Amino acid sequence: MSERAPFVGLIHSTPAAIAPATAALRSELDGVRLWNLLDDRLIADAEEAGALIPRLQHRMMTLVRYAFEGGVDAVLMTCSQYGSVAPSAREELGRPVYGSDEAMFDRIAAGGDAAVGLLASLEDTRRDSTTRLEAAIARRGSQVQVRGVTADGASEAAARGDHVALADRLEAAARSLGDDIPSFALAQYSLTPVADELTARLGRPVLSPTGLAAAGIRSAIGARAAVSQ
Secondary structure, three states, X not given: OOOOOOEEEEEEOOHHHHHHHHHXXXXXXXXXXXXXXXXXXXXXXXXXXXXXXXXXXXXXXXXXXXXXXXXXXXXXXOOHHHOOHHHHHHHHHOOOEEEOOHHHHHHHHHHOOXXXXXXXXXXXXXXXXXXXXXXXXXXXOOOOEEEEEEOOOHHHHHHOOOHHHHHHHHHHHHHHOOOOOOOEEEXXXXXXXXXXXXXXXXXXXXXXXXXXXXXXXXXXXXXXXXXXX
């Protein structure tokens, strides 16, 4: 009997996150089966509420449970604003549940750079991601300084799939932080299609959360499979 292909559920808040997330997982996991669940009110409702209130946290947990009830081996939440739900979901369900940027934050905290520029397309995302990244750095006992910036017009460019405009907006935002930033990180999956282009333009590394998250899921699924044998 052939080994069953891994099955991963992805929970999205915007259609723009689907392509980069699925491409990264297919690159890391041979034959992976993917289930894309889209709730395109997640971001808007969080912005209207002014915070990730309990009702919205419960909604994300409902989607996570729904994915596991459907048979997935792991869940990746691709919306950075809901990243704080991932640890509580792992604890409550005892299953592999990952926030979009947890693996990237761990890499930054352990990387040794003096500073990182965090590029976002929404101000709420910039604030939330900066806070969570600083917490990850503090847990590691690192001294990395986080400089976050919101790229005007990047959200609209990503939504319409205009990668040239998206790269232009993100490059301008990155350069506004100055020349002393050794590396950058993209706060949202919708920005990641231009990561390589930005690296070339800036001449400095631009971390993308998609590949790092996919690699983490590959490791988690492999570890669980080994235990079950």
